[in-house]
Amino acid sequence: MRAQKSFITLLVVLLMVGVLGCVLTDRLSGRRSTRPVSVVRQVATRTPLPTFTPTPPATPTPLPTLTPTNTSTPTPTLTPTPTDTPTPTNTPRPKPKPTEPPPEAQAPPPQPTPEYQFSPEPWEGQWNGGLAQIRGKIRDRNGQPVNGYFVQARCGGTVLASNPSGINLYAPDKPYEPGAYDMILSSPLDPNSMCRWEVRVVQASNYEEAKNPGAPSLSPVGYCDLSWGEMSICFANWRKNW
Numbered sequence: 001m002r003a004q005k006s007f008i009t010l011l012v013v014l015l016m017v018g019v020l021g022c023v024l025t026d027r028l029s030g031r032r033s034t035r036p037v038s039v040v041r042q043v044a045t046r047t048p049l050p051t052f053t054p055t056p057p058a059t060p061t062p063l064p065t066l067t068p069t070n071t072s073t074p075t076p077t078l079t080p081t082p083t084d085t086p087t088p089t090n091t092p093r094p095k096p097k098p099t100e101p102p103p104e105a106q107a108p109p110p111q112p113t114p115e116y117q118f119s120p121e122p123w124e125g126q127w128n129g130g131l132a133q134i135r136g137k138i139r140d141r142n143g144q145p146v147n148g149y150f151v152q153a154r155c156g157g158t159v160l161a162s163n164p165s166g167i168n169l170y171a172p173d174k175p176y177e178p179g180a181y182d183m184i185l186s187s188p189l190d191p192n193s194m195c196r197w198e199v200r201v202v203q204a205s206n207y208e209e210a211k212n213p214g215a216p217s218l219s220p221v222g223y224c225d226l227s228w229g230e231m232s233i234c235f236a237n238w239r240k241n242w
Helices: 002-032
Strands: 117-120 124-126 132-140 150-155 158-161 180-186 196-202 222-225 233-235 238-240
Touching: 132 150, 132 196, 150 180, 158 180
Parallel strands: 132 233, 132 238
Antiparallel strands: 117 238, 124 233, 132 180, 150 158, 150 196, 196 222
C-alpha cells in the first residue's frame, strides 16, 4: 500500500511540472517576437504509467500437526471373587505313644591291653661330631618320670646297656634327671658306631643282666639309624603302660 501511494504522488508531481513548463514557454515566446509567428504547439504525450504488479501476499506456512502420543491403557485389575471359607474340621490327633525308658548308659569299650609294658614314643636324632650316644626318658601314661629300668642297645655283636633310668650306678651322689637314661656308644666319635642300633627296654636287676642278649624284653624293638654327618645322637623315649 505504501508503494502505491508513492507512485500516485510522483505522477501528480510530474503532471504539474508539465503544465507549468507549457505556460512559461508561451510567455517567453510572446516577449521575444513582435511578429506573429505561427506557433506549433507540441502537446506532450503522456508516458504510460508503469504497470504495478502487486506482490502476492506470502502464503502462511501451516504449522506441523502434532501427532498425539499413544498412552498405555491400564490393564483392568481382576477382582477375585470371594469364595466361601470352608469350616475347619476337627482333625483327630494320634494318641501319644507310651514313653519308653531311656537306654541305660553304656561304658565305652575297654582299650586293648598293650602287648608290652613299655611302648616307644616318637624318636628324634641330631648330629654331634664329638660322640655317638643313645639317650632318652621313661614316663608313665600321665607323663610322670619312671626310675629303675634298663635299656639295651645292640649292633651286630656289640651289646651295650644303660644305667637304670634316673639312677647313676657309677656316681650315686650325682643322679640322673628323673626317668632319664643314656648310653655312650663312642667318644670321641668312632665311625664304627654309625650303625642301625636295636633298642629295647629289658628286665634286669643289674648291668650285667641288662646287657645280656637273652634278657627278657619289656618293650618292642625300636631302631636308631646313626649316619655319619647326619645323626650321631638318638633320643629314644618310652612310655610305661602299666
